[in-house]
Amino acid sequence: MSNPSDLKYTQTHEWIRVEGTKGTVGITDFAQHELGDIVFVEAPAPGTSLSAGSPMGSVESVKAVSEVNAPLSGAVAEVNPELADHPELLNQDPYGKGWILKMTLSDPGALGGLMDAAAYEKYVAEVTH
Amino acid sequence: MRYFPSSDEDVRALLAAAGVKGVADLFASIPSEARLKEPLAVPPAVPEPELRERFVSRSIRNSSASCRPCFLGAGAYDHYTPAAVDQLLLRSEFYTAYTPYQPELAQGTLQAIFEFQTMMADLTGMDVSNASLYDGGSATAEAALMAHRIHKGRRVLVARSLHPAYREVLRTYLRHIGLTVEEIPFGPDGRLDLGALKGRLDAEVCAVLVGQPNFFGVAEDVRAIASALPQERRPLLGVVVSEALSLALLEPPGRQGADIVCGEARSFGLPLGYGGPYLGFMTTRQQHMRQLPGRICGQTVDADGRRGFVLTLTTREQHIRREKATSNICTNEGLCMLAATVYLSLVGRRGLRELAIQNLSKAEYLKAKLGEKGVRPLFAAPTFNEFAVKLSAQGPKASEAAYAADLLGGYDLSRDYPELAGGHLLCATERVSKAACDRMADVLGGLS
Amino acid sequence: MSHVIEEKLIFEKDHPGRTGASLPACDVPKADPASLLGPLARREAPALLPELSEVDVVRHFTRLSTYNYAVDMGLYPLGSCTMKYNPKINEEVARLEGFARLHPMQPESLTQGALEVMATLQRHLCAVSGMDACTLQPSAGAQGEFTGIQLIRACLEDKGDARRIMLIPDSAHGTNPASAHFAGYEVEEIKSGADGCVDLAALSARMRPDVAGIMLTVPNTLGIFEKNIAEICRLLHANGSLVYVDGANLNALMGITRPGDWGADVMHINLHKTFSTPHGGGGPGAGPVACKAHLEPFLPKPVLVQREGRYAWDHDRPKSIGKVQAFYGNFLILVRALAYIETLGGEGLKRASELAVLNANYLRAQLQPLLKLGFDGPTLHEVVFCDKELPNGVTTLDLAKRLIDYGFHPPTVYFPLIVHGALMIEPTETEPMEELDRFVEAVRAILEEARDRPDLVKSAPHTAYRRRLDEVAAARNPRLTYKP
Numbered sequence A: 001m002s003n004p005s006d007l008k009y010t011q012t013h014e015w016i017r018v019e020g021t022k023g024t025v026g027i028t029d030f031a032q033h034e035l036g037d038i039v040f041v042e043a044p045a046p047g048t049s050l051s052a053g054s055p056m057g058s059v060e061s062v063k064a065v066s067e068v069n070a071p072l073s074g075a076v077a078e079v080n081p082e083l084a085d086h087p088e089l090l091n092q093d094p095y096g097k098g099w100i101l102k103m104t105l106s107d108p109g110a111l112g113g114l115m116d117a118a119a120y121e122k123y124v125a126e127v128t129h
Numbered sequence B: 001m002r003y004f005p006s007s008d009e010d011v012r013a014l015l016a017a018a019g020v021k022g023v024a025d026l027f028a029s030i031p032s033e034a035r036l037k038e039p040l041a042v043p044p045a046v047p048e049p050e051l052r053e054r055f056v057s058r059s060i061r062n063s064s065a066s067c068r069p070c071f072l073g074a075g076a077y078d079h080y081t082p083a084a085v086d087q088l089l090l091r092s093e094f095y096t097a098y099t100p101y102q103p104e105l106a107q108g109t110l111q112a113i114f115e116f117q118t119m120m121a122d123l124t125g126m127d128v129s130n131a132s133l134y135d136g137g138s139a140t141a142e143a144a145l146m147a148h149r150i151h152k153g154r155r156v157l158v159a160r161s162l163h164p165a166y167r168e169v170l171r172t173y174l175r176h177i178g179l180t181v182e183e184i185p186f187g188p189d190g191r192l193d194l195g196a197l198k199g200r201l202d203a204e205v206c207a208v209l210v211g212q213p214n215f216f217g218v219a220e221d222v223r224a225i226a227s228a229l230p231q232e233r234r235p236l237l238g239v240v241v242s243e244a245l246s247l248a249l250l251e252p253p254g255r256q257g258a259d260i261v262c263g264e265a266r267s268f269g270l271p272l273g274y275g276g277p278y279l280g281f282m283t284t285r286q287q288h289m290r291q292l293p294g295r296i297c298g299q300t301v302d303a304d305g306r307r308g309f310v311l312t313l314t315t316r317e318q319h320i321r322r323e324k325a326t327s328n329i330c331t332n333e334g335l336c337m338l339a340a341t342v343y344l345s346l347v348g349r350r351g352l353r354e355l356a357i358q359n360l361s362k363a364e365y366l367k368a369k370l371g372e373k374g375v376r377p378l379f380a381a382p383t384f385n386e387f388a389v390k391l392s393a394q395g396p397k398a399s400e401a402a403y404a405a406d407l408l409g410g411y412d413l414s415r416d417y418p419e420l421a422g423g424h425l426l427c428a429t430e431r432v433s434k435a436a437c438d439r440m441a442d443v444l445g446g447l448s
Numbered sequence C: 001m002s003h004v005i006e007e008k009l010i011f012e013k014d015h016p017g018r019t020g021a022s023l024p025a026c027d028v029p030k031a032d033p034a035s036l037l038g039p040l041a042r043r044e045a046p047a048l049l050p051e052l053s054e055v056d057v058v059r060h061f062t063r064l065s066t067y068n069y070a071v072d073m074g075l076y077p078l079g080s081c082t083m084k085y086n087p088k089i090n091e092e093v094a095r096l097e098g099f100a101r102l103h104p105m106q107p108e109s110l111t112q113g114a115l116e117v118m119a120t121l122q123r124h125l126c127a128v129s130g131m132d133a134c135t136l137q138p139s140a141g142a143q144g145e146f147t148g149i150q151l152i153r154a155c156l157e158d159k160g161d162a163r164r165i166m167l168i169p170d171s172a173h174g175t176n177p178a179s180a181h182f183a184g185y186e187v188e189e190i191k192s193g194a195d196g197c198v199d200l201a202a203l204s205a206r207m208r209p210d211v212a213g214i215m216l217t218v219p220n221t222l223g224i225f226e227k228n229i230a231e232i233c234r235l236l237h238a239n240g241s242l243v244y245v246d247g248a249n250l251n252a253l254m255g256i257t258r259p260g261d262w263g264a265d266v267m268h269i270n271l272h273k274t275f276s277t278p279h280g281g282g283g284p285g286a287g288p289v290a291c292k293a294h295l296e297p298f299l300p301k302p303v304l305v306q307r308e309g310r311y312a313w314d315h316d317r318p319k320s321i322g323k324v325q326a327f328y329g330n331f332l333i334l335v336r337a338l339a340y341i342e343t344l345g346g347e348g349l350k351r352a353s354e355l356a357v358l359n360a361n362y363l364r365a366q367l368q369p370l371l372k373l374g375f376d377g378p379t380l381h382e383v384v385f386c387d388k389e390l391p392n393g394v395t396t397l398d399l400a401k402r403l404i405d406y407g408f409h410p411p412t413v414y415f416p417l418i419v420h421g422a423l424m425i426e427p428t429e430t431e432p433m434e435e436l437d438r439f440v441e442a443v444r445a446i447l448e449e450a451r452d453r454p455d456l457v458k459s460a461p462h463t464a465y466r467r468r469l470d471e472v473a474a475a476r477n478p479r480l481t482y483k484p
Helices: A029-035 A108-113 A117-127 B008-018 B023-027 B048-059 B083-089 B107-124 B136-151 B164-174 B194-200 B222-228 B244-248 B286-291 B318-324 B334-372 B395-404 B434-447 C033-041 C054-065 C088-094 C112-129 C141-158 C175-182 C200-205 C229-238 C247-252 C293-298 C331-367 C396-405 C433-452 C454-458 C471-476
Strands: A014-019 A022-027 A038-042 A055-061 A065-069 A074-079 A101-105 B155-159 B180-184 B205-211 B236-241 B260-264 B280-284 B297-301 B307-311 B386-390 B423-427 C133-135 C165-169 C186-190 C211-217 C242-246 C266-268 C289-291 C303-307 C310-314 C383-386 C423-425
Touching: A014 A108, A029 A055, A038 C471, B008 B023, B008 C331, B008 C433, B023 C331, B048 C088, B048 C112, B048 C331, B083 B334, B083 C054, B107 B244, B107 B280, B107 B297, B107 B307, B107 B334, B107 C054, B136 B155, B136 B164, B136 B205, B136 B236, B136 B260, B136 B280, B136 B286, B155 B164, B164 B180, B180 B194, B194 B222, B205 B222, B222 B236, B236 B244, B244 B334, B280 B286, B297 C471, B318 C175, B334 B386, B334 B423, B334 B434, B334 C033, B334 C054, B395 B434, C088 C331, C112 C133, C112 C247, C112 C289, C112 C303, C112 C310, C112 C331, C133 C293, C141 C175, C141 C211, C141 C242, C141 C247, C141 C266, C141 C289, C141 C293, C165 C175, C175 C186, C175 C211, C200 C229, C211 C229, C229 C242, C242 C247, C247 C331, C289 C293, C331 C383, C331 C423, C331 C433, C396 C423, C396 C433, C396 C454, C433 C454
Parallel strands: B155 B180, B155 B205, B205 B236, B236 B260, C165 C186, C165 C211, C211 C242, C242 C266
Antiparallel strands: A014 A022, A022 A101, A038 A055, A055 A065, A074 A101, B260 B280, B297 B307, B386 B423, C133 C289, C266 C289, C303 C310, C383 C423
């Protein structure tokens, strides 16, 4: 699966789609593939304040737990209600139905610090070799 | 040595195949400065017949509950275990198996765990159960740790009427992780002092832990305690059951507002065993399932779609989450769990209730007989199979007098509660006869 | 396997009107729960417990037992678990009524025989470990670790500074970091060197005043003896830090070498591994902790003492860390362990370790042409292979599951984490040569299958009561209890 070009990416394999002061966050196709079948997603409650680069939740497979970091700072606006019963959406559609949360950004300008799709693909190629 | 299959000839063949000259060379990687130079200071081997005699002679230097009726409870209750329980525990397929890491080869153990979890959840009025914890003491500590993970507050309130040893274990577990333990006194009726509880509650309290029945055998009003808790930043209510048989009679704590029910289920088919191994347990509501400590078994299907069982939600555990695990527990009390499952299956729903009523009846009879002799209960609140009385004599004297009358006497409460001088805790299970109760009443009546 | 009975859940077998237990006749007036307890007795019969005859219950659990594999059926080579034979006399003596029906709150005058068992076992465990004092209270290995780290903490606090960091190698069991955390320490991982041992230079550089101690498993989970152990102890002690030894692998060392002699301060011992007490499908175990004299004041209370020739419990221990178990430990497990030690004697214990190491080295030599070693160091009680040479995309898990079809319990897999696709094999001393050969032949046959018919291996097991179970479905939609 190719990484959508309208998203920004982190070194810890999260993506964010920014529209104005709103951001939608998930984990990348590479991340879901590394983890394998995802069985549980732990996301923060709406209203929780998030700090860029700090853990905001976790995703679990049967035998592993991986922290999910906030790509940017802000506050949780909405959590994907489907994930409680269907964590497999992260495997099936990581950039679409498998989004984890929407957030209100406190500093949308910080977006520039993240990677675009091409830079992320290069980064993944480096870490896997 | 009968446990070592390798003959001298086998050893030579094994060494040759391994490419090693002699047994000593197997340990070449251990630096000589680290080697033990002299033989182990452990006496020589004892043949089996002599060994058995030696243990028999050690065992008869104890005076156990098999020699005299036992009125001692205090967290360990003398119940009868049907012979079938131990016969099944002696199946090699159960007791010589490891933790069920390979589910295809452990469906027997796993199905039994699933049945145990179902029984404990049902008995306690909760949704989910784990596969066991060590004992009532560590289960109490694990309940506090779990409440802290869910609530985040750092104060733990514990009833002073909770088993003293459980409170000590709780303090040991909580000492170094930034949680404080504060005791809530009991009122004159032996129950938790609700006024004192309310006065101590604030947003930092993550857990309120009470015994049910408490250490004095008193049945707490869990509903009243639950409704005393604030709605805002409500702490988790942990009900600690040290006599699991009471669950057959008292309203399930889960229906009374408890968030965690834990404690000691040794009464279900396990021996007194001088304190261990016992059977810690923990149940909770569905929404807290991922914060449970210990092993959990879940239902699934195999590649052919047949029902089967596996250990599940393992990401909570130490081998995956390491220092962030919900607990460090690994080996738990597997075979004790099996004993409880077999026991509860044999006794059944009507049998368990009948047994609980017998226990209540024996204790009430003893209480009445003592009353006739002028020995009064220490507390007015209702009790299950254990209750405290007030003696004018010292505790050790009461226990000596009971022993002289061929009885195992009660427990001296002043050991743990200096404020209860003369307090004496007596338990009566289905195993003590009316005649033994009469004799105990005579003994204690004669002291007062 | 259509001839195998599909045993239902016990609740599905409920047959109202049957009973499986005979209660004593009640010789006192029947009490009325409602009048005595009022609304507190609102419980009717527990809804889900079945009503079954003794026959039904015995058949149910006997059938369940047939779905298990066990040491009494054959090799159970789980690495670091020491699945040795569980002697039968131990089961018999632990069931003597003078032990089994002894109440923990009885006065010491009535429990001298039990206290003698405990005192004797403590003495023998000190002899084997080279330590000065011992507590039998911890219920299992992990609780032993927690107790031992608490002792370290109490000792350092007593000197005025508990410190902050516990060092743990990357090859350690997960219980080590979890136990250190619950004892209030931050865990810092130290990397293994190319030889599978602790990197001495890196350790030396880390010796700063915030280090409380180190937790070392010796031999480590690669079956390799920590060759610099004495130097590690010296380094830590010079830094004012203490050394904890995880005794999970003590079965390699009895009578050969002793942690106390290396300079270690405290260790736990798994009686359900080294000292033959049964694992019980997941416990109960026992995890006694042995320590040097300077940690003795901090041991859990009560402490067993001798006064005027009689054993007694000393509760007056002002520096004690408190209690970790409500009473004195898993006593009936302690009885079994003492029976084992007395059966073997000092020489027999040493022989057990020698033969355990010999069996592991034999398996290593036989399997080395077939599988690739995880580390090339000398093997003690267990040997670790990796998945590097498995053909056709066959994984460690596949090989493990196919071993089931050949009548074996698989080894420990995917641990230690520092070996890719680890296969960790510990045969123990109680396996006969022909059983080891049968295992080697099974591995050889499976590797041939992996080359010629990989799908057969990837879909194993085929002959067990169940085929591979869907762990993903179990975790996504947890069903933890039976719902009628």
